[in-house]
Structures are given as structure tokens and as C-alpha cells.
Amino acid sequence: MTTRSPATATATATVTWTGANARRLVRQHLHPDAAVGATPATSPGAAVAAMLGAHAQVLSAAELSVGLRGDGLTRTDVRTALWTDRTLVKTFGPRGTVHLLPAADLPLWTGALSAVPAGTNPFSKDARMTPDQVEAVVAAVAAALTGAELTIDELSDEVVARTGPWAGDLVMPGFQAMWPRWRQVLHLAGHRGALVYAPNRGRKATYTNPGCAPLPGPGAQAALIERYLYTYGPATPAHFARWLAAPKPWAAEQFAALAAAGAIEEVTFADRGPAWVVAGDTDFPDSPVRGVRLLPYFDAFAIASQPRERLFPGAAYERALAGGQAGNFPVLLVDGTVAGVWHLRRSGRRIAVTVEPLEPLPTAGLRALEEQVERVAAIMEGTAELTVGPVAVGPHA
Template identity: 25%
Template sequence: MLTLGDLNRATLARQHLLDRHKGDVADVVHRLVGLQAQEPRPPYLGVWSRLAGFARDDLHAALHARTLVRATMWRATLHLVTAADFAVFRPVVAPMLAAAARRFEGIDFDAVVAAADRLLAAGPMTFNELRPRLLEEFPGGYDRALGYAVRMLTPLIMVPTEDRWSFPRESAFGLPGIDLEPAGVETLIERYLAAFGPATPADVQTWSGLRGLKRIMSGMDLERLTDFTGRELYDLPDAPRPGGDVPAPVRFLPDFDTLILGHADRTRVLAEEYKGLVATKNLRIKAVYLVDGFAAGTWQIKRTGKRAKLLISPFTSTSPDLLEEEGLRLLAFAEPDAAPSLEVVDGS
């Protein structure tokens, strides 16, 4: 039987949050099957928390070389993934994305996709640029629905720039120039378990947005485990499960981090009583820090002139001394030209 601590440490080990991975940036993104990238900065901080010796320019260069891409993937949201994973898994999530597009009625989806392919063949565009062009093709249409259909149905990547976090607030999308070669759903499940397991089919479905996975997983050659609540979990036979007594260092995770979003049941890292302090009503997932492997509070950086302050909002009493070393390292990465400080504040 797996205890809560066992589940926590197994997942942290696979997420490289017990020991930072020693390798390159593409390798760690591959191992995580991507990082959520709704905003430009969080993937940088997510990689920083997991990769030893990581420098900002490493990710910036990988994006410009298209070794890594930022694209609509899991749960129909933007993710940072390797170009290789985009090629094999974008077709796997295509039915889920098509179902999302069908929330709008009265659209000739095939015609919209063909028009978008033709328009974007001339060069990348922001959606504020693309939507008026689509309206010229489909007079009387709803521009937001047309844009959403393109985002869901057309494999696109965001075009990196020389901005600090590689993308401006309003980014251009372009055709990827990557040949799509679909993998099997079983491959996706195995990759998920390698990064997030042990897990239930509901966990995989919550993370990916795909449905009907219980039947597939029950037919795979996976190890069956039981947790402290009696649930059946699936896992890879040789995946690391270091045990709940293994020490876990303080780690700072960014907004929308994949660890917080990776399971239907988040209690392996986020206690139920704190869930409302992390997930906001407008669907934002706040940045959290981990103490002894579990989310112990939220954080944000406040920059004023040449000073950067790390504001800590603990769920329970937390000693600033416990957080200072890693917190100052975070500030040195995120705001390298600012004088750093740390402050504990009330509320989350």
C-alpha cells in the first residue's frame, strides 16, 4: 500500500523536484511531457526549479532553434513541449481539440482550417491580425469563434521573439513546419506515468483532456498498486518510488505549474483545505512553494525600481529562514539586475 508520502515522493522524483536534473533544457521538458505555458515567464521558472545549472538563454535558444515549441496541447491549453513530442502527440489530442471547437455551431470547420492554412502560409500572425482576415473570408461570422476554431483545429506554434521571456504579451502564431507522426495513446499514457505516476485513469484524463482511458489502461501491461484510500493506481514497473521518508527540499513553482495541474486528485501535493487558496475563481493557478514536498504557501515577485521582493503568503506558520536560500536563488534568476529581499505577508 502506498501512503500519501509515498505518492508525494514518487511524483516529486519524476518531476525532478527532489534532485534537479543534470542535462539540457530539452531533456527535462521531454521528461515532463511539457510545461503549461499560458504566459511566457512560468515555463522558464518551472524549468529553473527542475534543472541544474539552467540559464535563461538555454530555453531562449531552444525555442528559436525549434527544439522546443509553445503550442496548444494538453487540455486545449498552451504548453511548452519538445518539437518531437509536438509531432507525435498533437495528432493524439486532435479529437479532443476538435470537440472543443464544436462548442460553436454553424461553422464550416473544414473551410475555416483551409483558409487559415492559406493565410498563415504567407507568414505568422497574431490572432488580432488573423480574425479580421477570416471575417473577410466568412462574412457575417463571429470572429472569436472563427479564431478559436483555428486555434483548436490547426496545428500552430507561437513564434518566439527577442523579448525577455521569448514572447511578447500578444504573440504571433505560425505554421510549425513539423511533420506530424502520431504515436499511440498507450505511448502517451506511459510518458504521463513516467512524469506523474503512480496515477489513476482519471488523473491521466484530467491532465491530458482525453477521455475513455480507463479501458485502454486496463489492457496495458502496467503495474497495479493500491493507495492509502484503497484506490487502484497504475504505474510503470521500473518507475522510481523512493518512499515517503526521503527528504524533499524547498522548491518554488510558478503559476500554472504542471505539478499542481497534473492529477484529478491533487492531494499528493496540495492539501484539500488549501485548494481554494491556489486555484482562483477565474481559473488562475497561483505560484506555490513546497515544504517537505507539499504546497505550503503562495508567492509572487514585486519589482520596484532596482529592488525585487519575494512576497511569501504561507498557509501555515513558515519560518522565513527555511525559505530564504532557495527564495533568493529564485530572485537571482528571475530578476538578476535587482537587489533581492524576502517578506512574509498575510493572506494568499
């Protein structure tokens, strides 16, 4: 690649897909070659920070995402960081979905996420809430959870008692049931720093107030964009908007302001045209990625890396995506790109892993795959059993 110099200030660096993909893997602690600066994460918090949040709708998948980026990390380490040391928090992150985030970064995340403009309201007119009702519910959630750990039903009773019967109207479609009106802003309470998950009470999730003071929105959003570009750049405003579930015009305005301030700079990305990186951050590996990796459901690298058709080339685009949506299948990476899918089934300590490569793996690739399966089993604190063949399980919802 080329880099910008004072004599060619109007020129832009050119970044190849190979270089961008390799650097993303290095910075995610997923690159297999230490010669390019790849090192394992030293703690669950470091791993989660490196990927900008671990999707945790399926907590076991988040544990794998974290463990695969560390050296010797297990699911117990992740759970200890989450519920004992409290260096991680489980809350609503990008796209309004449940994530693990570093506790130290919660003020930045809540400051940024709470200031993102709301998109189109997906609920029917009869189910919607007025702006005043939204504020009342968020305040009620914050007050009810201060110094308490409540299940969703207990929290619902508190919210209705503190706001009014309208908050409890069963108008919001949920999983095989109708949920009370106030539930549509549960994720917003998380984004405002009023709510995070607490340890389960039996099989029931509980919530608490972390006492988080969000950072001011403009500065937090600028910092989040720079972290995103450091981790997943080069990227466009549209890529960032898709990752965050934010309006595209708003994202374009944020990028333009940062470019005008000299915080980010434009590069030419492969054959895709202009994209952005953090100013001065134009060093990329020259050599292609080699090796085999397994990534679980909703792994951050698979979801955020763009352009998606480069990460999911050819047949992988049809087999490993669900209607173009990444994360619904665990994926096999071969030489840095998706080359198959896999599935894990646990029975006691037995970790049965079925891997479906889209092309036959050579002997060296099979040995590397066996090592990866052993690593998955070690993270999950079980005994590995590998089958190479078709995966019959469909995509995760």
C-alpha cells in the first residue's frame, strides 16, 4: 500500500482487502501469526474491548467469542469478570441487542448510544409512547433498580406503579405473548445507563442500576467512531450506521465533522472507492492471512467486517449468511475468510462439534481444525469430539 506524505497531501492511501482483513484480525486477537504483531488478549475485558463488544443474546456464544481471543481463557473466566469482578457488564449495546461491554467503558458507550437519533418507530400507533411517557418510564426504571436486582416481572410492576396503568397495557408483540407497553424502551434504559443485567435468579434474568453517568454525547460518539475505525476500518459512514443501527445521514454528518477536524482521513479501499481510517492509521500487513479459525454465533468480527461479500466469498455468501445477515451461523474461517459453517452440541462434558467446510480441507487444514475444536472445548470446559460433515441445524433466529 502507499502512505500519505507531506509532499502528496492531496493523495490518499490505497488499502487492499487482504491488508484490511489481516489488520482487523490482528486487532481482534484472531490473527494466527505472531510475526505480524498478533497476540492473545490478556483478560476477558481486553478481549471484549478489542472487538467493541461481544454479542451476548446467546451467552455461551459470547463466552466463546471472548475465549477464542485470549490465551487460556475459559467460560469461568468470563463469568467471573461479569458477575464477581464486574470488569464486564451485560447490557444493551449496538443495534439495541444484548452485549458484553467493558465496565470501564460503560460511560462512553451509554453517552454515545443514548445520543444516537431514533429511527422509524416499528410499533403500531396504538402501541406507541409519547416522548413524555418514554422519559417517565426510563426514570421509573432507574429509580426502581437503584440498589435492587429485579426480574422483568418485578420491574414491570414497579414501572407501572410509578408511571400509570398505561405502561402496563399489553400492546407490544413479544415471544409468543404480548408484552406491556413500557417494554419497548427497555433497551433505551440500558443506553441511558439506567439498567444492566444482574446475575440470574434461578432461570430468570434480573436487572440492576449500575449508577453510570454517561459521557456527553458529542464527545462519546466521536470516540466510538474512532474506536470503530481503529478496529474495523477502512469503513464508510454506511458501514458504521449498519453496525450501530443508526440513520445513515446522521452517520455521514458525524464522519464529515471528524474529517473536518482532522481526526479521521480518507483512503481508497480496494475496488470500493473512498473509505475512512483514524488519521495517520494507515499501516496494514502486506502478507495474506493463513490458518483456520472457528467463530461462534454472532461473533463481532463476522458481523462488523465490511464489505460482507469479501468476507463471505462465493458459496459462503449463500451458505453462511441468513438473508444477507451475518451472525446467524457459526463460521469456519480459512485464510481469513469464511469457508464453512459449524455447530456445537453439549452433553455433560462432551462437546460435539460438526464442521461443514465448503471445500475439502487439506491434511494440514484438518490438523489445524482439530486444534481449534480442542480449543473450543477447553474454553467450554469440556471434552472435544469433531465430525467433519454437513451441518443440519438451520440459522439462529
